Amino acid sequence: MAETPLVRAVGLTKRFPIGGGLFRRPRAWVQAVNGVSFAISRGESLGLVGESGCGKSTVGRMLLGLIPPTGGRIEFDGIDIGRLPRTEFRRLRRRMQVIFQDPYASLDPRMTVEAIVTEPLFADRPPRRAERRRLAAELLDRVGLRASDLDRYPHEFSGGQRQRIGIARALCVRPELIVADEPVSALDVSIQAQVINLLEDLQRDFGLAYLFISHDLAVVEHLCRRVAVMYLGAIVETAPAGEFSRRPLHPYTEALIAAVPVPDVRRPRPPFRMEGDVPSPIDPPPGCPFHPRCPYAFDPCPRETPPLVAAAPGREVACWLNGGRGLSAPASAPTSPAKGEHSA
Numbered sequence: 477m478a479e480t481p482l483v484r485a486v487g488l489t490k491r492f493p494i495g496g497g498l499f500r501r502p503r504a505w506v507q508a509v510n511g512v513s514f515a516i517s518r519g520e521s522l523g524l525v526g527e528s529g530c531g532k533s534t535v536g537r538m539l540l541g542l543i544p545p546t547g548g549r550i551e552f553d554g555i556d557i558g559r560l561p562r563t564e565f566r567r568l569r570r571r572m573q574v575i576f577q578d579p580y581a582s583l584d585p586r587m588t589v590e591a592i593v594t595e596p597l598f599a600d601r602p603p604r605r606a607e608r609r610r611l612a613a614e615l616l617d618r619v620g621l622r623a624s625d626l627d628r629y630p631h632e633f634s635g636g637q638r639q640r641i642g643i644a645r646a647l648c649v650r651p652e653l654i655v656a657d658e659p660v661s662a663l664d665v666s667i668q669a670q671v672i673n674l675l676e677d678l679q680r681d682f683g684l685a686y687l688f689i690s691h692d693l694a695v696v697e698h699l700c701r702r703v704a705v706m707y708l709g710a711i712v713e714t715a716p717a718g719e720f721s722r723r724p725l726h727p728y729t730e731a732l733i734a735a736v737p738v739p740d741v742r743r744p745r746p747p748f749r750m751e752g753d754v755p756s757p758i759d760p761p762p763g764c765p766f767h768p769r770c771p772y773a774f775d776p777c778p779r780e781t782p783p784l785v786a787a788a789p790g791r792e793v794a795c796w797l798n799g800g801r802g803l804s805a806p807a808s809a810p811t812s813p814a815k816g817e818h819s820a
């Protein structure tokens with residue numbers, strides 16, 4: 477029998493109202509997440525990548541129960557968390573923790589490191605002070621800080637050290653899943669590598685599962701076994717890490733790869749660069765949401781939304797050109813330019 481995934485999201489949607497009030501209807505709705513499904517096994521890491529505002533952080537917040545989904549469901553260890561009574565959800569919530577993006581804003585400047593790191597213990601019955609202090613010292617050691625740092629305050633640390641404190645806090649209750657929301661994007665590049673290596677070590681040592689949210693495809697591909705690309709609230713491509721750079725199937729993924737600077741002039745230039753901004757999620761375009769920016773758009777794209785379908789072993793794509801109806805362009809697309817004909 478197939479093992480139950482640690483986390484499963486099924487058809488998640490989230491709409492946020494704009495305007496309105498207690499007795500007034502909202503003026504409009506923002507469709508932040510639209511039918512997102514995925515599963516994460518124990519000890520596995522899934523990367524969620526996309527531009528700012530594509531809905532990836534909203535997915536992470538729904539997974540943690542910080543905001544309720546408008547539709548769909550989330551199962552943790554086979555349990556539908558939307559149906560759990562509050563007290564039971566609080567108990568289950570200890571098994572999933574979060575690492576935030578901004579190590580400066582996510583730590584309370586008035587709390588000592590010891591108090592910050594052991595804070596999650598207070599959601600239930602915390603152990604005695606001596607035991608908490610021993611645990612905090614152990615965690616600091618595990619993330620590369622010293623026990624002598626326990627009585628210091630966040631402002632006394634660098635950005636990378638603060639992120640290590642945040643990681644120690646997330647580990648405090650021995651979670652099984654960590655939602656890491658842009659955990660290295662606020663750090664210097666040299667520090668980013670250290671924190672990513674630390675996250676890899678911790679995953680191996682504690683058998684952690686990660687939902688790793690980032691706008692940086694290279695970082696996500698390094699840390700995660702599987703990657704899902706989001707655009708305007710929906711997943712448009714999934715693949716094992718490494719496959720994207722070799723052969724992106726969705727034009728948006730291709731554009732993300734093209735956006736990564738290539739210092740080696742001998743390497744081929746990316747086929748195209750993306751123009752324009754992400755369309756407004758208040759009024760998303762009909763058909764394929766990427767069609768206003770897609771240089772390959774053809775007949776069905778502005779009218780019909782391509783479903784996310786299997787396109788190759790272990791790969792899914794939502795694109796009429798590369799997967800929606802097989803791996804070749806439909807016959808109705810004679811004017812569709814071939815890949816590589818577009819440049820910035």
Ligand code: SF4
Nearest residue numbers: 764767770777795796
């Ligand atoms: Fe481009 Fe059409 Fe594919 Fe959308 S469905 S990504 S518009 S080719």
